Amino acid sequence: MQRSRRQLLGTALAALAAPSFVRAQAESAHIVVVGGGFGGGTAARYLRQLAPQVQVTLVEPAQRFYTGPFSNLYLAGLRSWESIGHGFDGLRKAGVKVIHERAEDVDAVQRTLKLSNGQVLRWDRLVLSPGIDLRWNAIEGYDEAAAERAPHAWKAGPQTLLLRKQMEAMRDGGTFVMVIPDNPFRCPPGPYERAAMVAHHFKHHNPRARILLLDAKQNFSKKALFMQGWKALYGNMIEWQGIAQDGQVVRVDAANLEVETVFGARHKADVLNVIPPQKAGFIADRAGVTDLSGWVPVKGENFESRQVPHIHVVGDASFAGPMPKSGFAANNQGKLVAATIAADLLGQERPTAMYANTCYSLVGRDYGISVAGIYHSQDGRLVDIPHSVGISPMDADDAFRAAEARYGASWYAAISRDIWDR
Numbered sequence: 569m570q571r572s573r574r575q576l577l578g579t580a581l582a583a584l585a586a587p588s589f590v591r592a593q594a595e596s597a598h599i600v601v602v603g604g605g606f607g608g609g610t611a612a613r614y615l616r617q618l619a620p621q622v623q624v625t626l627v628e629p630a631q632r633f634y635t636g637p638f639s640n641l642y643l644a645g646l647r648s649w650e651s652i653g654h655g656f657d658g659l660r661k662a663g664v665k666v667i668h669e670r671a672e673d674v675d676a677v678q679r680t681l682k683l684s685n686g687q688v689l690r691w692d693r694l695v696l697s698p699g700i701d702l703r704w705n706a707i708e709g710y711d712e713a714a715a716e717r718a719p720h721a722w723k724a725g726p727q728t729l730l731l732r733k734q735m736e737a738m739r740d741g742g743t744f745v746m747v748i749p750d751n752p753f754r755c756p757p758g759p760y761e762r763a764a765m766v767a768h769h770f771k772h773h774n775p776r777a778r779i780l781l782l783d784a785k786q787n788f789s790k791k792a793l794f795m796q797g798w799k800a801l802y803g804n805m806i807e808w809q810g811i812a813q814d815g816q817v818v819r820v821d822a823a824n825l826e827v828e829t830v831f832g833a834r835h836k837a838d839v840l841n842v843i844p845p846q847k848a849g850f851i852a853d854r855a856g857v858t859d860l861s862g863w864v865p866v867k868g869e870n871f872e873s874r875q876v877p878h879i880h881v882v883g884d885a886s887f888a889g890p891m892p893k894s895g896f897a898a899n900n901q902g903k904l905v906a907a908t909i910a911a912d913l914l915g916q917e918r919p920t921a922m923y924a925n926t927c928y929s930l931v932g933r934d935y936g937i938s939v940a941g942i943y944h945s946q947d948g949r950l951v952d953i954p955h956s957v958g959i960s961p962m963d964a965d966d967a968f969r970a971a972e973a974r975y976g977a978s979w980y981a982a983i984s985r986d987i988w989d990r
């Protein structure tokens with residue numbers, strides 16, 4: 569009986585002490601987020617919102633972040649460059665400490681992150697959202713030097729500006745050639761939206777131009793919708809060749825703006841846009857969270873690395889099953905990870921893992937299309953929720969397409985405010 573009373577008293581005292589212990593644990597916690605884009609910026613902001621007592625540090629080398637989404641509209645002349653750029657003062661106002669340095673190395677045992685300036689940050693949880701790196705020489709002849717002649721423009725920045733400059737200087741009636749990789753890669757509909765936006769520019773400034781798409785696969789996101797839109801708005805300006813039509817490029821001669829396909833066909837360009845195969849950003853390798861695919865396998869319930877505990881990976885770097893590598897998806901993942909970490913630190917129940925994605929694409933100024941899906945975790949893996957996928961209808965009228973174009977613009981404004989601009 570005496571022992572039982574002591575046990576009961578000890579349990580009661582522990583229960584009374586638990587909230588203060590949890591509060592102390594949260595107040596001493598340091599969460600480091602690498603990457604200030606759609607995934608990392610979201611995770612940092614929502615960690616501060618959900619657990620304001622937690623110290624959150626964001627490591628992002630860029631003083632101003634330019635988004636891949638809507639960069640194609642800049643190529644078309646439908647957006648200014650600065651309209652897709654975002655600073656970090658809004659995150660600082662939210663209480664996030666922002667360090668503009670490059671993350672260089674991770675010690676998962678000591679839980680440290682080394683920065684390019686030599687600074688070492690200690691962390692309790694690490695959130696990586698490093699985006700992509702390009703697989704140089706995955707296509708023979710396409711390396712960093714070649715990209716200065718044949719830009720990829722798949723990271724919004726100087727390459728995007730270079731591609732726009734080349735488009736504007738292209739000779740009358742010239743040929744724009746785009747090389748498109750096999751899956752998976754950042755923004756699955758992106759190359760096909762880019763083709764439409766390049767065509768929009770040429771329709772107004774170089775109407776005799778030709779656009780040739782050389783694709784390493786046979787199917788792509790919203791294929792029928794894109795093809796219908798291309799035809800309706802640009803006639804025969806855009807030609808697509810998939811792998812079955814010998815569209816897979818195996819060699820690039822950037823000096824002569826020429827590419828060669830699997831079966832030896834050669835295509836000469838006036839402007840050559842090569843989008844090469846990709847992998848998770850550099851720091852993911854240094855953290856030991858990538859596998860042989862070059863991407864990061866994650867747990868569906870919380871986007872924690874399957875290989876290294878206490879490291880969560882969101883956005884394009886992660887391999888998330890059916891979820892595409894999109895800004896919308898990264899934003900959803902960042903919120904879920906923030907809610908999970910906050911719940912763990914505050915002694916609360918973890919949220920149920922549910923995710924959504926919508927990809928808007930612009931085919932013309934007032935011609936939008938979209939695809940959407942909802943996902944959940946099942947046995948630690950992400951899967952589609954049955955019957956949740958929605959896609960724009962074929963043969964929709966002008967008013968429907970114009971409405972979707974507006975929805976896309978509204979989405980971009982809303983998500984930018986959600987992450988950076990408030």
